[in-house]
Amino acid sequence: MTLIGETGGAPAGGVNLADIIKDATDASFMADVVEASKTTPVIVDFWATWCGPCRQLGPALEKAVAAAKGAVKLVKVDIDKNPAYAGQLRVQxxxxxxxxxxxxxxxxxxxxxxxxxxxxxxxxxxKQGGGGSPIDQLLDMARESLELGDPGGAAQAYAQVLQAEPQNVKALGGLARLYQKSGDLERAREILEMAPEGAKDPDLDGVRAALALAAEAPSETAAFEQRIAADPDDHEARFELAKGLAAGGFMAEAVDHLLEIVARDRTWNDEAARKQLLTVFEAAGPMSEVAKQGRRKLSSILFS
Incomplete structure (x- = not known):
């Protein structure tokens, strides 16, 4: 399944310093400062070439604004050449x-x-501007796309983030999760390998868990279903069926079978069913309904 569409000439989500740090004149002040600040906060630095403290402050401002990645813009005004707005703002x-x-x-x-x-x-x-950096905006866009049931739009937003920041953990985790849910486990594995060593993220951890489940899953489950029908206490068959269901994306059904094992014999095979449940919860997503309901049911069984 192809998740990422063609981006054409659209911005990659990165920040061009020339767009956020510029020199302005009295003639361009309205456009560069007043109008621009209606969409993004703008800092105006009034300075002059002969001013020593200006040479000290300028690089610090530029560094901080660059670090904000587009959430703020910086406009520099040489008051010797452009005195009008400095006068209006009573710069002394x-x-x-x-x-x-x-x-x-x-x-x-x-x-x-x-x-x-x-x-x-x-x-x-x-923070006052409230817009966030372009990277944050793209990540928000991806989340909104997922909420609207548009995985293709989410994937494109994640891809734009990764073009600007190839090791952005949230984008890697989100994109890997999309490929995992679409059944493209090989591509999900490739995305995981792009993550920085030791990176922690719920989606990254969830995809790792899902890949682990897939690696252990049986290729066919019909025989296990037949064994369970003949003997509901055949925990081994139920366990293998649960692995196959989880690998196929049927997380809720897998959880039900594992809970059934725990309810019938919680110590079976060194508590293998309970341990497998934790892996399934992680693969489904720790905040997913499957995980939330599964934990509640597991607690009810264990503490009844």
């Missing part, structure tokens, strides 16, 4: 920094600050 000393949101100044400071305080200022503004 430089560096002078103003934060614009929705077309108006909402915060600011004068003079050079330590890098840590500059970062706090930028991060605070990013």
């Amino acid at each position: 000393s430089i560096p002078a920094v103003f934060a614009f949101v929705d077309g108006r100044p909402v915060d600011g400071f004068m003079g050079a600050l330590p890098d840590s305080q500059v970062k706090q200022f930028v991060d605070r503004l990013a």
Whole structure:
């Protein structure tokens, strides 16, 4: 199953520094600052070439804004060449920094600050804007697509994230989960191998568990169903049937059979059914209805 569509010339989800850090003039101020801030918070740095503290503050601002990955923009204005808006904002000393949101100044400071305080200022503004970085927006888009039953749209959003950040754990986990659910276990395994060593993510862990189940599953289950029909206490047959069902994506049915084993003989084969249930819960997703209901039923059996 092909999940990722053609992206054409669409942005890859990365951030071009030229789009978020630029020089502005009095002529471009309305477009670069006032209008732009209606969609993304904009920081204006009023500076001059002769200003020593400006040369100290400028790189710190640029570094913090770049780290925000598009959640905030930076516009630099040389007041010697462009005095109009500095005058309107009553800039009396430089560096002078103003934060614009929705077309108006909402915060600011004068003079050079330590890098840590500059970062706090930028991060605070990013949260105030509420838009998040393009990467976060794409991840949100993927989640929304899944909620709307559009796995293709989710896959494309994840793919755009990975074009910008090839080792983004959330995107790798989400894409691997999509391939696993579609039955393309080989592609899911390839995505898992792209994850950084030691990366932890519920989707990554779930796909690993699903692949482990698939590796142990029998190719046919009819014989096990016949054995269970003849002897409901044939725990081995029920266990093998549950493995086959889980590998085929029938998680709820697999859980029911494993719970039946636990209910009949919870210590069978060194509690193999209970241990297998934990793997199935992880493969289905720890917050899935299968896992939630299965845990409740398991607790009811164990503590009854």
